[in-house]
Amino acid sequence: MNKVTIDNVVLTLSHPLKNAKEWIGLHEVLRQLLACWLIVDKNDLPLTPRITGYPGVGKTTLAIAAAKKRNQDIYILQCTSDTRPEDLLVTPVLSEKGQIAYHASPLLTAVITGGVAILDEGNRMSEKSWASLAGLFDYRRTVESVIAGITVTAHAEFRAAVTMNEDDSTFEIPDYIMSRLQPGIEVGFPNREDEMQILSYNLPFCGEEVLMMCVDFLQRAHDLDLPYSIRDGINAIRYTLKQKKDRPDTDTEHLFENAIKQILGKEALDLDSLAAKQKATGKYYSDDTIPGMNLGDFFFPDDDQLNPDKPKEP
Numbered sequence: 001m002n003k004v005t006i007d008n009v010v011l012t013l014s015h016p017l018k019n020a021k022e023w024i025g026l027h028e029v030l031r032q033l034l035a036c037w038l039i040v041d042k043n044d045l046p047l048t049p050r051i052t053g054y055p056g057v058g059k060t061t062l063a064i065a066a067a068k069k070r071n072q073d074i075y076i077l078q079c080t081s082d083t084r085p086e087d088l089l090v091t092p093v094l095s096e097k098g099q100i101a102y103h104a105s106p107l108l109t110a111v112i113t114g115g116v117a118i119l120d121e122g123n124r125m126s127e128k129s130w131a132s133l134a135g136l137f138d139y140r141r142t143v144e145s146v147i148a149g150i151t152v153t154a155h156a157e158f159r160a161a162v163t164m165n166e167d168d169s170t171f172e173i174p175d176y177i178m179s180r181l182q183p184g185i186e187v188g189f190p191n192r193e194d195e196m197q198i199l200s201y202n203l204p205f206c207g208e209e210v211l212m213m214c215v216d217f218l219q220r221a222h223d224l225d226l227p228y229s230i231r232d233g234i235n236a237i238r239y240t241l242k243q244k245k246d247r248p249d250t251d252t253e254h255l256f257e258n259a260i261k262q263i264l265g266k267e268a269l270d271l272d273s274l275a276a277k278q279k280a281t282g283k284y285y286s287d288d289t290i291p292g293m294n295l296g297d298f299f300f301p302d303d304d305q306l307n308p309d310k311p312k313e314p
């Protein structure tokens with residue numbers, strides 16, 4: 001294991017990611033991300049962008065592929081609501097000889113060695129944890145570990161990006177942190193040609209017929225602004241092919257439809273009605289969706305005319 005000594009404290013470094021994937025199609029977002037990490041003058045600093053978009057559209061893959069393009073080591077830190085400030089930097093571990101050993105997080109390892117850090121799903125992390133990184137993402141490029149008692153200034157090659165998912169289990173990131181995570185790069189859905197290429201890159205063993213079926217399905221969903229992604233497509237294809245292997249005589253289209261139903265729910269087989277429902281209620285609707293409670297729902301029955309949060313008719 002690699003170790004470094006900073007201010008007489010020995011730190012064990014994290015391992016970089018192996019097997020980084022390429023980014024296929026959607027060239028503009030890759031170009032934007034690489035531009036953020038460029039330095040145009042000796043007084044210039046890199047930007048730390050936030051990468052947003054529907055679940056499964058490729059946010060994490062984009063950051064990984066961009067780091068790979070720069071030939072830098074990649075360190076991913078998965079953020080959760082339990083991530084504490086020190087988890088972001090240094091974790092003390094009891095070593096065999098009963099002494100305390102300090103382990104540098106993937107983020108701190110990137111800071112020290114000049115790698116690329118990806119803070120994945122950053123808005124699942126609380127304000128308190130974010131606060132400890134404020135100095136790292138501005139002109140100071142410095143971070144302090146209270147536990148190890150060290151202050152580290154980032155290597156000149158250190159770069160970072162934060163991916164963000166918008167769902168109910170995320171936190172609002174405070175403005176002073178948001179202002180350091182700029183610009184926002186939004187990954188959208190790919191067009192037909194790119195989607196075909198992305199799927200066949202990820203599933204090189206899949207024949208044209210099933211790929212086309214999947215692209216047709218996803219493109220129709222994108223046109224209707226339904227949140228079905230490449231990841232859903234990859235899962236549906238995988239399941240279809242596995243079933244086909246087991247039962248080669250079964251109609252492939254039937255197997256694909258079944259896969260969609262089992263992965264995305266039966267409402268995904270009728271995209272038009274699903275889109276109409278979504279439009280009327282203003283939110284994505286699935287049979288598995290648990291109805292949300294708004295303030296009005298605590299005081300009035302769901303369908304009461306006086307309930308200001310009464311669901312709108314489809």
Ligand SMILES: Nc1ncnc2c1ncn2[C@@H]1O[C@H](COP(=O)(O)OP(=O)(O)OP(=O)(O)O)[C@@H](O)[C@H]1O
Nearest residue numbers: 022023024054055056057058059060061198230231
């Ligand atoms: N442009 C692309 N090139 C190559 N692979 C892609 C591309 N877009 C999506 N993928 C593939 O789609 C899958 C989902 O991508 P990824 O995990 O990066 O999505 P995400 O937006 O980070 O999802 P989540 O919101 O759940 O974190 C991966 O298997 C990835 O390889």
Ligand SMILES: [Mg+2]
Nearest residue numbers: 059060120163
């Ligand atoms: Mg991701």
